Amino acid sequence: MESQKLTFEPDDRYNAFLTICKKAPYSNGKLSGIAVAVKDNISTKGIETTCASKILKGYIPPYDAHAVELLRKAGAAIVGKTNMDEFGMGTTTENSAFGPTLNPCDTGRVPGGSSGGSAAAVASNMVQMALGTDTGGSIRCPAAFCGIVGLKPTYGRVSRYGLIAYANSLEQIGPMGRTVNDVSALMQVIAGKDRHDSTTYDRPYTHTPVADVKELKIGIPEEYFGEGVDPKVAGVVKTAIGRLEELGATTVPCSIPSMKFALAAYYVTCTCEASSNLARFDGVRYGPAADTKKSWHEAYKEVRRAGFGTEVRRRIMLGTFALSSGYYGKYYAKAQVARENVKADFKRLFSEVDLIAGPTMPTIAFRLKEKSDPLSMYLSDILTVPANLAGIPAISVPCGKSDGMPVGLQIMGRPFEDECVIDAAFAYEQAVN
Amino acid sequence: MAEDQVIVGLEVHCQLDTKSKLFCGCSTDYRSDGPNTHVCPVCLGLPGAMPVLNKRSIEYAMKVAKALNCTVLNESEFSRKNYFYPDLDKAYQITQYDKPLAEGGYLEIESDEGGERRIQLTRIHVEEDPGRLVHMGNAERGKYSLVDYNRAGIPLIEIVSEPDMRSPKEARKFLNKLRATLEYLNVFDSDKEGSLRVDANISIKGNERVEVKNITSYKGVEKALTYEVTRQKNQIRRGQRIERETRHFIESTGITQSSRSKEQEHDYRYFPEPDLRPLHVLSWVEGIVLPELPDARRERFVLQYGCSLNHARTLTGELKLANFFEGVVAADPKGLSTLAATWIADTLIGELNFRSMNLDKVDAAGFTGLIGILKMDTITDKMCVEILRDFLDRAKKGLHYETPAEIMDRLKIRKVVLLSGTASSTSSVYANLVVGDPITDVIREQPQAVEDYYKGKKGAFNFLIGQVMKKTRGCADPGELNRLLTEALKKREA
Numbered sequence: 072m073e074s075q076k077l078t079f080e081p082d083d084r085y086n087a088f089l090t091i092c093k094k095a096p097y098s099n100g101k102l103s104g105i106a107v108a109v110k111d112n113i114s115t116k117g118i119e120t121t122c123a124s125k126i127l128k129g130y131i132p133p134y135d136a137h138a139v140e141l142l143r144k145a146g147a148a149i150v151g152k153t154n155m156d157e158f159g160m161g162t163t164t165e166n167s168a169f170g171p172t173l174n175p176c177d178t179g180r181v182p183g184g185s186s187g188g189s190a191a192a193v194a195s196n197m198v199q200m201a202l203g204t205d206t207g208g209s210i211r212c213p214a215a216f217c218g219i220v221g222l223k224p225t226y227g228r229v230s231r232y233g234l235i236a237y238a239n240s241l242e243q244i245g246p247m248g249r250t251v252n253d254v255s256a257l258m259q260v261i262a263g264k265d266r267h268d269s270t271t272y273d274r275p276y277t278h279t280p281v282a283d284v285k286e287l288k289i290g291i292p293e294e295y296f297g298e299g300v301d302p303k304v305a306g307v308v309k310t311a312i313g314r315l316e317e318l319g320a321t322t323v324p325c326s327i328p329s330m331k332f333a334l335a336a337y338y339v340t341c342t343c344e345a346s347s348n349l350a351r352f353d354g355v356r357y358g359p360a361a362d363t364k365k366s367w368h369e370a371y372k373e374v375r376r377a378g379f380g381t382e383v384r385r386r387i388m389l390g391t392f393a394l395s396s397g398y399y400g401k402y403y404a405k406a407q408v409a410r411e412n413v414k415a416d417f418k419r420l421f422s423e424v425d426l427i428a429g430p431t432m433p434t435i436a437f438r439l440k441e442k443s444d445p446l447s448m449y450l451s452d453i454l455t456v457p458a459n460l461a462g463i464p465a466i467s468v469p470c471g472k473s474d475g476m477p478v479g480l481q482i483m484g485r486p487f488e489d490e491c492v493i494d495a496a497f498a499y500e501q502a503v504n
Numbered sequence: 505m506a507e508d509q510v511i512v513g514l515e516v517h518c519q520l521d522t523k524s525k526l527f528c529g530c531s532t533d534y535r536s537d538g539p540n541t542h543v544c545p546v547c548l549g550l551p552g553a554m555p556v557l558n559k560r561s562i563e564y565a566m567k568v569a570k571a572l573n574c575t576v577l578n579e580s581e582f583s584r585k586n587y588f589y590p591d592l593d594k595a596y597q598i599t600q601y602d603k604p605l606a607e608g609g610y611l612e613i614e615s616d617e618g619g620e621r622r623i624q625l626t627r628i629h630v631e632e633d634p635g636r637l638v639h640m641g642n643a644e645r646g647k648y649s650l651v652d653y654n655r656a657g658i659p660l661i662e663i664v665s666e667p668d669m670r671s672p673k674e675a676r677k678f679l680n681k682l683r684a685t686l687e688y689l690n691v692f693d694s695d696k697e698g699s700l701r702v703d704a705n706i707s708i709k710g711n712e713r714v715e716v717k718n719i720t721s722y723k724g725v726e727k728a729l730t731y732e733v734t735r736q737k738n739q740i741r742r743g744q745r746i747e748r749e750t751r752h753f754i755e756s757t758g759i760t761q762s763s764r765s766k767e768q769e770h771d772y773r774y775f776p777e778p779d780l781r782p783l784h785v786l787s788w789v790e791g792i793v794l795p796e797l798p799d800a801r802r803e804r805f806v807l808q809y810g811c812s813l814n815h816a817r818t819l820t821g822e823l824k825l826a827n828f829f830e831g832v833v834a835a836d837p838k839g840l841s842t843l844a845a846t847w848i849a850d851t852l853i854g855e856l857n858f859r860s861m862n863l864d865k866v867d868a869a870g871f872t873g874l875i876g877i878l879k880m881d882t883i884t885d886k887m888c889v890e891i892l893r894d895f896l897d898r899a900k901k902g903l904h905y906e907t908p909a910e911i912m913d914r915l916k917i918r919k920v921v922l923l924s925g926t927a928s929s930t931s932s933v934y935a936n937l938v939v940g941d942p943i944t945d946v947i948r949e950q951p952q953a954v955e956d957y958y959k960g961k962k963g964a965f966n967f968l969i970g971q972v973m974k975k976t977r978g979c980a981d982p983g984e985l986n987r988l989l990t991e992a993l994k995k996r997e998a
C-alpha cells in the first residue's frame with residue numbers, strides 16, 4: 072500500500088505543527104507524494120491526535136478518520152498534525168495548550184483560527200494543502216488572515232467520522248490550499264457519502280473548476296458591510312466584487328435580517344454540543360490518567376480541571392448551563408428557532424440569487440493577544456457563522472490586502488452547490504493573477 | 505377501592521436480541537468472551553467515532569410496539585442523556601426523550617380477581633446499554649473497579665407502563681406477560697444473564713411515590729414491591745410521611761435501600777443527538793407481520809386441545825412451554841392433550857423449578873412416552889411422579905438417557921393389582937406382585953374400624969384405605985382401591 076516515503080523536515084518557525092512525520096508514507100494515486108497537513112482534531116491512525124489539548128496528550132487513535140483514509144488511498148503523504156485552538160474553540164490559534172501559531176505574513180499577528188496551524192503550514196509553503204475543520208469559520212478565518220483559499224463544504228458533503236467533535240451539527244472537514252485548484256483537488260478526494268457518518272449525503276464532488284461567473288446573480292448582504300466591519304477591509308472586498316461584475320456577474324443588494332440572532336444562536340448551539348462532546352475526557356481511557364486513589368468523581372474533576380484550557384472550560388460551563396433543566400427552552404430551543412430563521416433567510420435569498428458574497432472576516436488578522444476579551448473574539452465570527460448555521464458551502468479566497476495584511480473574499484452558495492462557489496472563487500483568482 | 509390501595513408502574517428495560525449492537529457492527533454475543541473483546545471506536549466512545557443506527561433494532565422495537573398496540577410516531581428522534589459514570593464511555597447515553605418511537609398501547613394480564621385486566625402503556629423507546637463495572641473487592645471499599653465495554657451499545661427497549669397495577673403480584677404478572685410477548689416476537693432472550701432490568705414506581709394511594717431501581721429478575725420485582733408495600737404501610741401507620749425518593753433493590757437480601765447520593769439529583773441535560781437523523785418509520789408498521797401472540801395461543805389451546813383456561817394460561821405463558829406442550833401432544837392430540845396439559849402445568853413446572861432446571865433439558869419424546877404409559881393406566885399418578893423425578897434427575901446430572909419405560913423397569917415400578925375375594929382384578933400379569941389379599945386382610949384385622957364404617961363414622965373408610973395402601977407399599981391405584989374396598993365392605997354387610 073504505502074510503500075514510498077516522503078521526507079518532511081520543515082523549518083516550522085511559526086509553530087504550525089504539533090506533530091511532524093519526518094518520513095511520511097504515501098502511495099500511488101491522484102495526490103501521490105503530495106504533502107498534506109491534517110488539523111490535530113482529525114483522527115490519524117498511529118499518529119498522536121490531541122486537539123491541542125493537554126487532556127488528549129498522548130492519545131494515539133487506533134483508526135483513521137474517513138477523510139484521512141481517503142487521503143491515504145489517493146496517495147497523499149500525511150506529513151503532520153497542525154496546531155489549532157484547543158478543540159477548535161477560538162479564532163486565533165492562541166488557545167492551544169502547546170503555544171500559539173504565528174501568522175507567516177506577520178509573525179506579530181495571529182493566523183486566525185481555529186485551523187491556524189493548517190493555514191500557516193500552507194501559507195508558508197511547508198505543505199501544498201491541508202485539511203481544516205470549520206465549525207463557525209475555522210477554515211475561512213485563517214484562510215483569510217493568512218492569504219490562502221479555504222472551503223467549508225456543504226454540511227453532509229464530507230464525512231465527519233474521526234473528526235473529534237466540538238459542535239457536530241455545525242462543523243465540517245474542509246480543504247485548504249494556496250489555490251482554488253488545490254482546494255478543488257482535495258474536495259475530489261474527501262467528499263462523498265460515508266456509511267460511518269449518518270449525516271453524509273451521496274453527493275460526491277467530481278468537479279474541475281471553471282472560471283466562469285457570467286449570468287450569475289450575486290447577492291451582497293448589507294449586514295456584511297455594516298457595523299463592526301473595518302471600512303478598509305470592506306473597501307478591498309467591494310473592489311473584488313467589482314471584479315466579479317467585470318467578469319459578467321450581476322450583483323444585487325440584499326439583507327439577512329436573522330443575522331442579528333446568528334451569533335447568539337451559534338454560541339448557544341456550539342457550547343451545548345461541546346459540553347456533551349467533551350464530557351468523555353475523564354482520564355479513564357486517554358490523556359493523563361486519573362488519580363486512582365481518589366473516588367471516581369473527584370478524580371474526574373481533577374483531570375478535567377487541569378486538562379482543559381480556560382476557553383474550553385468556559386464553553387463547557389456555558390453549554391452545561393444552557394442545557395440544564397429550566398433553561399433548555401430559554402437557550403437551546405430558542406437558538407434552534409433562530410437557526411431555522413437563518414436557514415429560511417438563506418433559502419429565500421437563494422431563490423433570487425445564485426451566490427452571496429462579502430468579507431470573510433470583519434478585520435485583518437489580530438495582533439497576538441489583542442483578543443484577550445472572549446466576547447470581542449466571539450464577535451469576530453459574525454460573518455462566518457451564518458454559513459454553519461445554514462449548512463451551506465462557503466469559501467474564502469484572497470482578494471487583496473489591507474494594511475499589508477491579506478483580506479479574504481467570502482462566497483456562499485446553495486446547499487450542495489460547492490461547485491458553483493468554487494467556480495466563482497476560481498474566476499476571481501484567475502482574473503487577478 | 506381500599507384506602508391503602510397500592511399503585512404500581514413499571515419501566516422495563518429489555519435487551520433486544522439482535523446480532524449486532526445498536527450503533528456499530530460489534531457482535532452482541534459477548535457473554536462467554538473476555539472483557540472488552542466486542543468493542544470498536546464507536547461503542548468505546550472514542551473521540552471522533554459516530555453512531556450509525558442498526559435498522560434491525562428498530563424493526564424489533566417496532567414489532568414490540570405493534571404487538572403491544574402502541575402508536576408509532578411519525579417522527580421520532582434520538583437524544584443524549586448526559587451524566588458522568590465510569591461505565592458510560594461517552595458520558596452520555598443515546599436514548600429517546602421527547603420523541604420516542606411509540607406511545608400508548610396496552611398489555612392484558614390476568615387480574616387478581618380473575619378475568620383480564622388492561623394495563624395501559626405510556627411509551628416505548630430504544631436506547632443503548634452502558635458498559636459494565638466489575639468491582640474488585642466491594643463497591644465501597646474495594647481497591648479498584650474494572651470497566652468492561654462489551655455490553656456498551658447493546659440495544660435496549662424501554663417499555664414504560666402507566667401506574668395501572670394494583671399489587672406486587674400484578675406487577676409480576678405484567679412482567680411475565682411482557683416477557684412472553686417479547687419471546688413470541690422472537691426479539692428477546694430472557695435466559696441471557698442481565699437481559700432484563702426493571703425500575704418500579706410504587707405508592708400507597710394519597711402518598712408520595714417511591715422509585716425502586718436496579719431490579720434484575722422477574723421474582724425480584726414482586727419481592728422488591730412487596731417489601732416496599734410493607735415498609736410504606738408501616739410508615740403510614742406510624743404517622744410518618746412517605747418521602748419521594750429513589751431506592752435501590754438489594755437482590756441478595758430482598759430489601760430496598762434509600763440512595764441519597766448526589767447521583768440521584770441528576771439533571772440529564774437532554775438534547776437531540778446531532779449525529780443521527782430523525783427517524784421516520786411509521787410506514788414500516790404495515791409491513792410487520794406478527795406471529796401468534798400469547799393471548800391468541802391461549803385461546804387456541806382451549807379450543808383445539810380442550811385445555812382448561814388456567815392450564816392454557818400457564819402453558820402459553822412461556823414460549824418454550826407452549827412449544828413443548830404442542831410437541832408432546834403432536835402424535836395424538838385427542839388422546840394426550842388433557843393428560844399432558846395437566847402434567848406439564850401442574851407437575852412438570854414445579855419439578856423443574858424445584859431443581860432450578862431449564863425446560864430445554866427435558867426430552868419431549870421421553871415425556872410423551874411417560875404420558876402414554878400413564879394413559880394406558882398401568883401406573884398410578886404417584887408412580888408417574890416417581891418416574892418423572894428420576895427422569896429429570898438423570899437429565900440434570902447428564903446421566904445416560906433412559907426412557908420412562910426403562911426407568912420403570914429399573915425401579916421395578918408396577919401398579920399393584922388388588923385381589924379382593926371374587927372381585928379380583930383380571931390382570932394376572934401383575935398377580936405375582938401382590939402379597940396375599942390386602943383388602944380381605946385389613947377387613948379381618950380392623951374389626952373396630954369396619955364397625956365404625958357401618959355406623960357411618962367419618963374417617964373410618966379413609967383409615968381402612970390407608971391400611972390397605974400400607975400393605976401394598978403405596979402401589980395400589982387409589983381409584984381402584986376405593987372401588988374394591990367399597991364392594992368388599994358391602995358384600996360383607998350383606
Ligand SMILES: [Zn+2]
Pocket residue numbers: 525528529530542543544545546547548657
Ligand atoms: Zn462496537
